[in-house]
Amino acid sequence: MKTAARQDLSSPQNPLLRALRRALREGEPGADGTFGVEGPRLVEEALRSPVEVAALVAARSAEARLAALEARANGRVRSYLVPDRVFRALAQTETPQGIAALVRLPKRRLEQCLEQPNALVAVLVGLQDPGNLGTILRSLEAFGGSACLLAENTVSPFNPKAARASAGSLFRVPMFRRLKLAESLRLCNQLGFRTVALAPRGGSELRRVDLRGPVALFIGQEGSGLPDAALKQVDTIAEIPLAAPVDSLNAAMAATLALYEAARQRASAK
């Protein structure tokens, strides 16, 4: 095992610490593409994912945890130890666990991700709740999804709540942001995807919709659902039959069910 390059920092004005604080607070990557993640579990997920961990930062009281993470990184990461009060000032969680990191995702080409055989893609259209987004990323990875398209001002996947709910999947599921709905539909059609909109009613039962082959699942906003333009232009609308008086499911649950159903059909087809 290599010895990790570890350094002590004490000034909150240190450029690295300022960058980390900004990244955690804004939940958006900075100009250099790095974003902040907090908590030992997420940082461990980053270390076992194909992402660049640009810096590992720990509070002095979390030195044992830092050492364990350095060992896992096998010398591949620069780490920094800071006083507890400095860490608390940069952390965004209420009870910080003393571990954070600056992480950079690899660049990915959209077409390359979509051109996989039998690609299963989620297209999020204006999703607002970061917990829902994170949950969908986790389900997407769990059920063999190829990519996640984030259209129409969907919340940032780099929001700390989204990162936590993703349980690390945000480090691995290729994501493409700032797309327009029309653009996403055109692209999916060009590449021969079956486009399927999830809606609370007015569609075919989910289990009767063919979800094998290249499929793009369109998922709308929590309150208002998908815009009419999406419902009109997709190949199929799928609904999940619900017992009255329940009239809808949470967006993350509905998406998870559709992804599970796709995986189930694909496994049955083998």
Place this chain on the structure above:
Amino acid sequence: MKTAARQDLSSPQNPLLRALRRALREGEPGADGTFGVEGPRLVEEALRSPVEVAALVAARSAEARLAALEARANGRVRSYLVPDRVFRALAQTETPQGIAALVRLPKRRLEQCLEQPNALVAVLVGLQDPGNLGTILRSLEAFGGSACLLAENTVSPFNPKAARASAGSLFRVPMFRRLKLAESLRLCNQLGFRTVALAPRGGSELRRVDLRGPVALFIGQEGSGLPDAALKQVDTIAEIPLAAPVDSLNAAMAATLALYEAARQRASAK
């Protein structure tokens, strides 16, 4: 439409307001069985559910919302208007919407709920996250569940976060609290349920587990899962196949998938 019995209250020391504040803060029913719910949507759900709305309380600035709820209640509810600052002091949400209520669930007999034909029951064993609990109640109702058993210090369903995530299902799904795991298993066996534990691995694929007929789904704690005693004593362990490196799903997602799969199998069997 009858005129609602509406009263103005201004003292935070009023016994009703004190009861509501305590109920919202503690997330537990008081000695008289009433518990607090907050927000116009949840209160509206309460009004359309078979529960007793003992009191409707609104901030003065939410008077129009109150009037709409009173109209819906058709004179069946006592309502109270309070100054905004008094409402803010009793509300637990960060941005209170000016509407709250004291609600009482009907008493239900456990055996009666379980003895329905083809009963589908969730048994939660030590679940800790109120959002997960609320989500499971919502899914349980959506997929035709008969009851929810809360064993081994599962979090309170009257926690405001659980109530919100349930989207009103907590008013309608019969719940039985403070059970022991052993007691729940014995009861399910006595009543002829197939007992199925959800686990991340070591079981049969969910889609291959027969979920028709009377079924009790056992769902464990978020971090540690089900205790060995549960895994050893159930009839079947079911796992949801996941693509590596995902090694588990969020407890609410796993439960939702199992409930969906049960509903799917039951619909296919017809």
